[in-house]
Amino acid sequence: MAGSKEAAAKKSTKAEQKKTATKKPKASANGDSAANAVDEQLARYRSMRDFNITEEPSGGDEKKGTSKGLPFCVQKHAASHLHYDFRLGWNGVLKSWAVAKGPSYFTGDKRLAVQVEDHPMEYGGFEGIIPHGQYGGGTVMLWDQGMWEPQAGHTDIDAGLRDGSLKFLLHGTKLKGKWALIRMGGKWAKEKKPNWLLIKEHDEFERRQDEEPITESEADSAVTGRSIEEIARNEDHVWNSKDTRSGSKAWFRKESRDAKAEAPAAKTVPAKLLERIDELPEEQQPGFIPPQLALMAETPPSEDGWLHELKLDGYRMQARKDGTKVQMLTRTGLDWTARVKSVASEIAKLAVEKVTLDGEVVVVAPNGTTNFADLQASMQQGAKNALTYFAFDLLHLEGKNTRNLPLKQRKEVLGALLQGVDEDRLRLGEHIETGGAALLREACKLQAEGIVSKRASGKYVSGRSGDWLKMKCLHEQEFVVGGYTLPTNKIHGVGALLLGYYLDGKLIYAGRTGTGFTQKTHRILRDRLESLARDSSPFESLPGDARKGARWVKPEMVVQVRFATWTADHLVRQAAFLGIREDKAAKEVTREEPDVSLGPRRSRPKAATHRSDAGESSVSRRSNESIEHAPVRLTHPQKVLDDSSAITKQMLADYYWAVAEWMLPHIADRPVSLVRCPEGAGKPCFFQKHVNSMLPKGIGSVDIADKNGKVEPYITLNSAEALAGLAQMGVLEVHPWGSRNEHLEQPDRLVFDLDPDEELKWIEVAEAASEVRVRLKKLGLESFVKTTGGKGLHIVAPVKADHAWPEVKEFSRQFVVAMEKADPQRYLTKMTKAARKGKIYLDYLRNERGATSVAPYSPRAREGVAVSMPLSWAELKKMNERPLFQVANFSEWRERLKKDPWKDMETVNQKLNL
Template identity: 40%
Template structure:
């Protein structure tokens, strides 16, 4: 029933709130209120906040806590939100004349979309008030009347009982001495909370530094990186208060968490953790936002991971391991329900991170076990993310097009070294209709005429004429990587971070974009017309899948200082002028230890491109276990005059042979003439066994079909045949990585394929610097999906081969 009806029934002189004037919407779950109305006919008014108004019902006898009692609820006109706080006397002569008292108030949680349920005539919900709690149902009846007739019914739960609304009133039927003891306790608690609130202040949180890989050693504790809101707790005189990371008071938003914290055995404490909603053991940020907006009743979980203070003792100088021990003891009997202890694992960070990836977690946070609690961002806490995801300031937006409303895309920026803002691109996906409306309203209030970024011309060239805004709002955005000109690639909006301010942002994109190429105009691939800048742009686009192949592995690169038509040479050791992100790893060799190249970030890749690296060739082993082969590579190298379909036949033949040995294999183009058949090994094998097996299998194939295959490298022996190159399976040997460019005409790329794609392939150099990124962007799943999950032993295969 429309709010217009409310407006028509009220006239000047009533103290009731004015329709059309909305109070500032409090954050958190929607509110409910029950008002005792001493009108010509005494009754209770039951009101639920839905879509900016109070949906209202008149209940003659008031709510009953007895599930067997069904209370008639007559739906009346919608009321403005301000009515939830109204108490007072409506004068005679006005509609509804009489005294109004607030009987109960609090939060409510619908089970699904409330408006949709109202339209369907049955709404289920939970109340969290001073007196009314637990589950309830409102059901529309078919009874005739001037207004819709509903029934309000209490569900059978621990809050049900043989009590009526009038049991909470005094002998005169008003509120007061008749209130139950529980309400008295609540009032006392609220009084104590108000007193403690004056003493409680938020503390400054310790923050983590973003890094590319987990640190090594038992001195590091690895925790899940929860995808939620950072939440700080102060307990003063037994009363908890909750704070966002930037000091906003969230206590009233989270009554369930507050109630759980009250049960802890402490009068004075500071706790640090993350507020999440868990779905199948994983934190779901969208579900958390839905819950905080009151559109679901999902359970909140406060994942606690630090304890800076306990029982008056400052624990900041204690090592993290000790703080966590005491936190665990404090929570040991309280971890069921709203509070949870955030578990950790000591050492073996790579395995922990791999497990986090497997289960779809956002990443991990690695912390030094012996570190104190230090406010701000330092090196003792490090976060490693599964995907690129960062916060940026919103500096503008584009106008909507077509049926879109609100805005088209947001323009993003990050702080630069001069105290200004550096433009990083736009994001136009990931917005709900509700968010488009609410965020658009906020942005219009922040409009400005001049651009806040120095790259305004770049932004206008990319988006057209933007509307600029003051940098006040923080957006969290996921993105695939950073493209040319330092712009985010394939960005998607995750959320508006109301718990953070723009003053907390740090540069992330600029660190990559700031790399200055020398001679970016130098032609590298003359026939394709690609320059050094184009090569750098390609590797920015493809950094993510390339790093999946090379990160953490000893590496050789093919450098072409004068382009592919000039001098070529391989390099496996660090050279002069290589950047800080090009690392080295010591590898033991016959004549001592040598430092091999290794990169684990897009910055490292770009610094090698700056040194004119074109091709990337990793070991078949990790830097941590260089003596253990974890993948075999069979390079099918055909004679020059052999049709490519023969190479496809060879790859399928080799796949079938491997399958007969219970080994799953994967295929990729080489960007040259042949194909690679790659076999993941888990557990890994020593190099001698790997080489022996590869040699034995190649020899068996050559003996079985000597007119088609050879197992020796001699060009003279290769006439009309394919060399099954097994020599790449020895310690120190390398193979070109998937998504590496090749230093050959046309700028071809080595590309992983599904086996069923081979039949459509006409060349091993089909994909190049232009088509490979386009293909990757179209992929719905990794062609080598399952590669890292293969569990297959070379030992068992060797026995079958014999």
């Protein structure tokens, strides 16, 4: 019992550390909220102080510190010169180093770190002003903060400080992963203050030398989101260095200089607005309301009673105002207030105390168009693009629940509320009530994403419902082929086409397409391209990874390509080959731009929603839905993870995000093993099943004892964000256990893996799967089937968790042995590959403790990155050839998700009678 309590305590400590390390910047809608945030940090760091220490910062007879739950911070300090103070909490004080250039994620940078005197723990929560004339006089920003821990093998921190070698892990808002502080020798050892080097060590978080430094890409406060200039102007907190050793409170708060200037002018809530909500039910303002989502549809409703809006091309956000505090929350509840401060400040000026809006943050261009790439540049790269929030729904107002009002009435109240706002920052998301089909056509002409049709009488209901329907456009245009790669199999064809267009007489690289080919077009393309071979690239310039495996051709062939959008790097995303164009000369191919004369003007666009640099739209040929970007941070998002299909890290994250709703029921609340391929498919990969500090946000753990009783934390995940975040680590396969976390020793899944000899026809494998199904039915067990993403099939039977692993494994062994005895010419239960000629190996070993099988919808770490796809038994019977579903052509098979053949698995209630 004591052991279980200890394990629980460890788990709690780890969870608390992770919670602190991933805390998002707080709202800074005005000076008061920023000052309040600093107060909270000062209190938090003061609570970490060991008050048994007799003197700070010298420490006196300090107690030995602990290596668990240690705080760290980095303060950006504009004193006599700008520098960064790197501080590690240890033994009740902050061990401190002055780093002139600040931390760097490039492992080749060895940043000089001059060790200075220890600082009081409470100082780690300070952001504000140190008066000039005092030690350190200037402006202090809390640039980063979080928790730290020593690396394995380097846990004696006192020895590390003494010997000049500290190796540690950071879990901060900005700084993460492995770092080292190394004291310099030689002439540097003779300096008055010890000179160290702060170095980033190799791990998943490191960055290239040519990437934007973290000190520039994330220059503002991790707590308040303010710049160093804003902190200096506000002067809301003051630290007196002379009082540090006195034992008295060294800091005080005073009214921010911006408090009055930023306070919204007094406004009167319109009486008519209050009358509209007077009869509504009262409620406490919710903290976060899961958003209402739209179902995909081919065409908009033609009948009356619908409101049609242009589909906004930005980040969905919920704006929540509670008094002076404003929060901007993503569709999953993440606080992004600091990233959209200009919008938050406009929300703060609304003439109500409490309100919750639903809408989308976009970037509106001067010509009235919008561009998601510009929005990404603003969010991720600090580009100075103005952000606009289009509010299209009202969820709460002044203590009243507005969500049960009909949508049309909610928007009328919302319109009254937004009268007189700054429309450069905050606008009403407008609509039309007729002509949905015509609006969709115009949206596609404008190269917008599409439209959303909403039932005018509908209530606001979290989750997907038929009251909201979305119709999307995809884009098409011609491209010139400047090169190609070979396929990974040995067919006479192509792997991918390298695409371009002409600008000022130069061929500009536009990305590649590796899907859409048939056996016939493979042959035609290869023959023609071989006849156009040349020695050098025809493109003006190329990213490094585009050259890999490329065969160059004269830029004469023109092809038609369908794609989802243009990326921020001006490359086509999710492109598919449609055919060769014989009617257009290569020199005439340019990047097609939208006709902005058809669109809204800057003076008052009805709804700014489209990517301005996308290609020509085609309503008749659009797929059901282009994939939205996953809301996770990626380094090198355009890194190619599979040469044959050209999928990138961004595409993998977007795929995980899109299928999460269907994949999570089969992996959530189970231990999972991950297949990580840092260099991509077909390259060396490895399994990871244990939790470590390198895993993305949202990954949980479950403690599992091995056969020797050693308890280790295994990976488990429950959210779409955690699943999408796996792309950052190059995770190409997800393998769950056959049991859940709450009953690890009793499986609730039976898995039979049919692994055929490669010479066998697909129809024979399908017949074998049907035989497994029939045999299971005779035992009272309904089963489900899916492709493995390779050449075989998995048959899965859900069962009640009534039996232990050894019993289930023995049942499975007897089951396949019976099949082998009945037809030894067809089946084999031994793993010996030499004996598999012309047979199907019946693998039952997935049904033992610790074994896993690839999850439904999981990619496979093989060239082409195929997907393990659930099938219905009826469609399996009709398949004459092995089906192939890939991440790269997800937009072509996404329609399948509407009819998930495994959707009833969770409701099947059947027992395994042993």
